[in-house]
Amino acid sequence: MNIKTNIKHLELALPIYNASGAWCTTEKELHDIAKSKSAAVMFKSMTVKPREGNPEPRLRITDSFSINSMGLPNRGVDYYCKIVDMFAQYQKPLFASIAGFAENEFYDLFERVNDKSFDAIEVNLSCPNVSGKSVFAYNPKISVRILKRLRKRTNKILGVKLPPFNEREEIRNMAEGFVSIGVDFATLINSYPLGCAIDIKKEIMTIKPNMGIGGLGGPSLKAISLAQVVLFHHFSDGKLAIIGVGGVNKGSDIYEYILAGASAVGVGTALIHEGPKIFKRLENELVHMLKEKRVENIKEKIGKLKFME
Numbered sequence: 001m002n003i004k005t006n007i008k009h010l011e012l013a014l015p016i017y018n019a020s021g022a023w024c025t026t027e028k029e030l031h032d033i034a035k036s037k038s039a040a041v042m043f044k045s046m047t048v049k050p051r052e053g054n055p056e057p058r059l060r061i062t063d064s065f066s067i068n069s070m071g072l073p074n075r076g077v078d079y080y081c082k083i084v085d086m087f088a089q090y091q092k093p094l095f096a097s098i099a100g101f102a103e104n105e106f107y108d109l110f111e112r113v114n115d116k117s118f119d120a121i122e123v124n125l126s127c128p129n130v131s132g133k134s135v136f137a138y139n140p141k142i143s144v145r146i147l148k149r150l151r152k153r154t155n156k157i158l159g160v161k162l163p164p165f166n167e168r169e170e171i172r173n174m175a176e177g178f179v180s181i182g183v184d185f186a187t188l189i190n191s192y193p194l195g196c197a198i199d200i201k202k203e204i205m206t207i208k209p210n211m212g213i214g215g216l217g218g219p220s221l222k223a224i225s226l227a228q229v230v231l232f233h234h235f236s237d238g239k240l241a242i243i244g245v246g247g248v249n250k251g252s253d254i255y256e257y258i259l260a261g262a263s264a265v266g267v268g269t270a271l272i273h274e275g276p277k278i279f280k281r282l283e284n285e286l287v288h289m290l291k292e293k294r295v296e297n298i299k300e301k302i303g304k305l306k307f308m309e
């Protein structure tokens with residue numbers, strides 16, 4: 001059986017890796033991911049300067065969802081550029097994730113990581129947790145402009161991380177825009193921007209920053225994320241490789257994302273909860289499922305979801 005997949009010319013040994021933000025902020029965490037069964041090493045979104053992030057508690061995980069308002073804690077782009085070469089020994093694709101607070105910062109960050117041994121660059125246009133800053137991707141003109149300029153500056157694999165959209169037309173515009181300028185992949189989706197979890201006993205929010213409201217992830221996000229994957233796959237005519245993120249916690253979740261049109265999936269909340277050993281479990285469960293369904297090659301199933309007449 002073949003579970004290899006591709007993001008354009010980049011080959012992945014299996015269709016599963018860490019979502020940015022999950023277990024990938026420190027050198028130690030990145031080594032943990034590299035040593036695990038994860039197909040790639042995705043780095044935490046990096047900013048121009050190091051950041052402590054928002055005050056704690058800033059993450060709440062329940063059985064059905066997670067809420068986070070991390071606030072982009074990261075060591076800064078220079079740190080990640082300095083350590084990236086250490087990860088070449090693992091012979092896995094290395095993904096940088098960049099997050100600017102202004103359009104120009106994306107160009108600066110990009111110049112820095114583009115020079116280094118990252119194989120792919122994900123442009124995070126969808127961080128929900130910085131007070132007073134809007135989500136870039138909700139402005140399609142700026143989003144496409146940023147990616148267009150970056151595309152001209154690199155032959156590396158270039159992708160974009162997007163938030164959920166509410167209308168099919170917005171998705172059509174984004175998908176067509178990104179295809180027309182040659183973006184390689186879209187990671188769908190970042191956490192839903194406005195969620196919260198209340199502690200009913202104490203009658204208080206369970207995280208501190210921003211009135212207790214942050215990005216919603218985990219199993220509750222899957223239904224939303226799958227629909228985004230289906231529509232992006234449809235409107236891009238399969239020309240945009242898609243990484244499905246949201247509620248991946250078992251082999252069948254991965255299979256659903258593949259059917260919907262994803263070439264691979266990212267694991268966020270469940271990785272934070274279970275740790276990097278989750279990749280082996282997910283691989284086993286996926287292989288088991290493919291055997292049961294007599295699927296020889298996972299790539300044959302990408303986007304093969306059926307629709308009722």
Ligand code: RRO
Nearest residue numbers: 069070071072127129191215
């Ligand atoms: O660090 C965060 O608060 C964060 C980021 Br940058 C992101 O892209 N998505 C998210 O849920 N949290």
